[in-house]
Amino acid sequence: MRNYGGYMEKGQSTTFYDLPLWLRIFRHSRGYKGAIGFAVLLSLGVTFAALSLPYLLKTGIDTYITAVDMPPDQRFSGLLRIGFFTGLLIICGFVLTFVQVVLLEWVGQSIMHRLRQQLFDHILALDLSFLNKQPTGRLVTRLTNDIQNMYEMFTSVLVTLFNDLLRLLGILVVLFIMNAKLAAVMSVFLPLALVLIVVFASLAREKFRAIRSQLSRINSFIQESVSGISVIQLFNEQHRWFHRFDELSREYLHRTLRQIRLFAAFMPLTELMSWVAVALILLYGGYQVIDKTLTIGELIAFIAYMRLFFQPLRDLAQKYSIVQSALASAERIFAMLDTRREIVDPGVPQTISQVTGEIVFRSVSFGYDTDVPVIANLDLTIEPGQTVAIVGPTGSGKTTLISLLLRFYEPQAGTIAIDGRDIRRLKLADLRTMVGVILQDVLILDDTLLANIVMNSGCSRQRVADVLDQAGMKPFVENLENGLDTLIGDGGRELSSGEKQLLSFARALCRNADILVFDEATASIDSETESILEQAVAALSGRTSIIIAHRLSTIRRADRIVVMDSGRIVEQGNHQDLIALNGYYAELVRLDALKRKTLQTRETPRRSISPATP
Ligand SMILES: Nc1ncnc2c1ncn2[C@@H]1O[C@H](COP(=O)(O)OP(=O)(O)O)[C@@H](O)[C@H]1O
Ligand SMILES: [Mg+2]
Numbered sequence: 063m064r065n066y067g068g069y070m071e072k073g074q075s076t077t078f079y080d081l082p083l084w085l086r087i088f089r090h091s092r093g094y095k096g097a098i099g100f101a102v103l104l105s106l107g108v109t110f111a112a113l114s115l116p117y118l119l120k121t122g123i124d125t126y127i128t129a130v131d132m133p134p135d136q137r138f139s140g141l142l143r144i145g146f147f148t149g150l151l152i153i154c155g156f157v158l159t160f161v162q163v164v165l166l167e168w169v170g171q172s173i174m175h176r177l178r179q180q181l182f183d184h185i186l187a188l189d190l191s192f193l194n195k196q197p198t199g200r201l202v203t204r205l206t207n208d209i210q211n212m213y214e215m216f217t218s219v220l221v222t223l224f225n226d227l228l229r230l231l232g233i234l235v236v237l238f239i240m241n242a243k244l245a246a247v248m249s250v251f252l253p254l255a256l257v258l259i260v261v262f263a264s265l266a267r268e269k270f271r272a273i274r275s276q277l278s279r280i281n282s283f284i285q286e287s288v289s290g291i292s293v294i295q296l297f298n299e300q301h302r303w304f305h306r307f308d309e310l311s312r313e314y315l316h317r318t319l320r321q322i323r324l325f326a327a328f329m330p331l332t333e334l335m336s337w338v339a340v341a342l343i344l345l346y347g348g349y350q351v352i353d354k355t356l357t358i359g360e361l362i363a364f365i366a367y368m369r370l371f372f373q374p375l376r377d378l379a380q381k382y383s384i385v386q387s388a389l390a391s392a393e394r395i396f397a398m399l400d401t402r403r404e405i406v407d408p409g410v411p412q413t414i415s416q417v418t419g420e421i422v423f424r425s426v427s428f429g430y431d432t433d434v435p436v437i438a439n440l441d442l443t444i445e446p447g448q449t450v451a452i453v454g455p456t457g458s459g460k461t462t463l464i465s466l467l468l469r470f471y472e473p474q475a476g477t478i479a480i481d482g483r484d485i486r487r488l489k490l491a492d493l494r495t496m497v498g499v500i501l502q503d504v505l506i507l508d509d510t511l512l513a514n515i516v517m518n519s520g521c522s523r524q525r526v527a528d529v530l531d532q533a534g535m536k537p538f539v540e541n542l543e544n545g546l547d548t549l550i551g552d553g554g555r556e557l558s559s560g561e562k563q564l565l566s567f568a569r570a571l572c573r574n575a576d577i578l579v580f581d582e583a584t585a586s587i588d589s590e591t592e593s594i595l596e597q598a599v600a601a602l603s604g605r606t607s608i609i610i611a612h613r614l615s616t617i618r619r620a621d622r623i624v625v626m627d628s629g630r631i632v633e634q635g636n637h638q639d640l641i642a643l644n645g646y647y648a649e650l651v652r653l654d655a656l657k658r659k660t661l662q663t664r665e666t667p668r669r670s671i672s673p674a675t676p
Contacts, residue, residue, distance in 0.1 A: 087392050090177060094169045102224060104162040109153030109228045113236060116366035118148050124359030159653040170217035174209050181205060181395060189405050190470045199282035204398050208391035215388030219381045226374035233371050240360055244347055251339050255375045262328045263382040268323035270383050276314045283310055328379065332539055336372035340365050404599035405469055411489040414481050417496055420448035421604030426476035428466055436462050438629040449607040451617035453628035453650060458609045464579055498570025499579045508551035511542060514565060521572040529571045533598035538564045560591030567598060578607040614654045623647060
């Protein structure tokens with residue numbers, strides 16, 4: 063069984079003090095300097111508005127409410143003025159905050175949009191040897207969760223953090239100006255609150271980390287279950303799968319609850335502290351009021367400021383954990399971006415003006431893992447224009463050979479050459495245009511058949527029609543209701559696997575591929591499509607073709623048949639020679655014939671008395 067814990071993320075050693083990481087993050091916001099600067103400026107306004115309110119409160123109380131010597135209507139009109147200013151400031155604060163939030167969200171979203179594009183673009187070009195080792199879930203996480211984490215830091219933290227710090231500083235300054243002694247007493251709470259925050263933040267970090275790793279486990283479990291759903295249903299394993307998911311999900315619940323308990327303890331704790339501070343002000347400030355060194359207005363303003371003071375402190379702790387997870391995400395995103403490709407275009411690429419299609423594998427050895435050889439010291443020469451069939455049991459390395467020819471992987475030893483040119487000296491795009499591959503899995507774009515055939519080859523409609531005509535594939539197009547303009551893919555027509563292969567073949571032809579490769583293209587198609595395909599191949603004689611086939615009947619006409627086993631060529635020659643040799647190939651043919659016979663017997667309902675064993 064798979065180990066879903068194996069999908070633990072690395073790179074969680076990130077610290078808050080990783081300066082190069084911070085610099086790199088900020089480099090991504092370079093294009094938005096103006097907007098960020100403006101948001102910071104707005105911060106000043108927002109802070110000013112927030113800090114003015116308690117001051118207005120004080121003025122209202124001291125200048126008008128408690129001023130018993132002043133005539134009442136003067137006190138009333140004064141209060142009215144204060145009320146008006148208060149309202150005005152609240153509205154200003156609201157508008158400024160609104161503009162700031164929208165601006166920052168825009169900046170954050172834009173930066174993430176760009177980063178997402180950059181990352182996806184990078185992933186698309188990475189080596190298969192690297193990508194194959196990455197669980198799909200991990201790549202998805204990079205592009206979704208990790209980006210989202212970074213985004214949260216950009217918007218909800220960076221500038222609001224600036225807002226908060228500005229506010230804390232502002233409050234301290236105002237308090238000291240209003241009453242230095244009382245302010246000094248109050249500042250005792252600052253280190254206390256900081257200690258509380260640091261302790262809480264480090265506890266929270268553990269909890270968040272545990273939650274995140276459990277979440278990635280769940281994600282990869284879901285992903286693997288969905289991709290293997292047919293097998294699960296086939297074997298009636300839903301129950302067991304559900305049970306495993308239940309365990310994973312329950313653990314997630316527990317971990318989340320642990321984090322919630324921590325927050326539930328921390329929040330009232332800061333609330334408690336803020337009330338203790340209020341009590342202290344009431345006690346010491348009240349004493350000063352009686353002593354006539356503090357006015358009632360100042361006392362009330364002090365209390366209001368204290369409440370304002372604790373609010374950002376409380377947020378600070380939460381923001382600290384957001385920053386932590388954003389840093390870890392940033393590190394993982396950057397690590398992905400820093401993954402270099404090993405298979406790249408040569409510095410000075412060579413070109414082949416007229417490809418004849420000679421292919422030479424010389425002493426090629428390769429393994430997906432270096433210590434597990436899949437191709438072992440293989441030599442193979444394919445003459446220009448030859449049709450070569452490769453047969454052999456599943457896992458013998460046939461597809462791998464093609465992947466090496468297309469330079470999806472680099473052999474660990476030996477060379478591969480086309481027309482005498484080492485493929486490493488050719489531009490990748492040239493090489494992959496030269497070799498047209500017709501696969502079983504065909505990538506379909508949600509577009510018309512024409513667009514699907516042309517892709518980026520720049521082929522004209524006329525040329526597509528000619529090519530199809532020439533290869534005898536017209537019936538394929540005529541079968542579709544709108545011909546070349548039929549929509550296929552999601553929301554369009556579903557193509558049968560045979561039709562997909564014809565499409566794939568047409569693609570290769572449009573590119574004028576000099577070498578054609580069929581990798582088990584005929585394995586799952588009906589005999590009608592197969593005969594179209596066979597005719598098409600025949601019509602194109604003259605091109606080097608490599609046919610990997612399950613059905614041995616389709617390869618009899620090949621110029622040469624190469625039999626592979628465990629990454630080696632065990633026999634080669636034409637059909638008659640190999641039958642005469644009475645070795646490996648002859649055995650395969652016998653087995654194939656036997657299999658067909660059994661199938662036919664089973665397909666005939668009247669005589670379905672054959673044993674149930676396949
Ligand atoms: N992407 C891959 N990563 C690791 N091992 C692979 C990969 N693709 C194929 N293999 C292994 O390499 C061997 C040859 O596979 P393949 O070339 O696909 O065989 P064939 O096409 O002849 O059936 C098999 O043992 C297979 O498990
Ligand atoms: Mg294969």
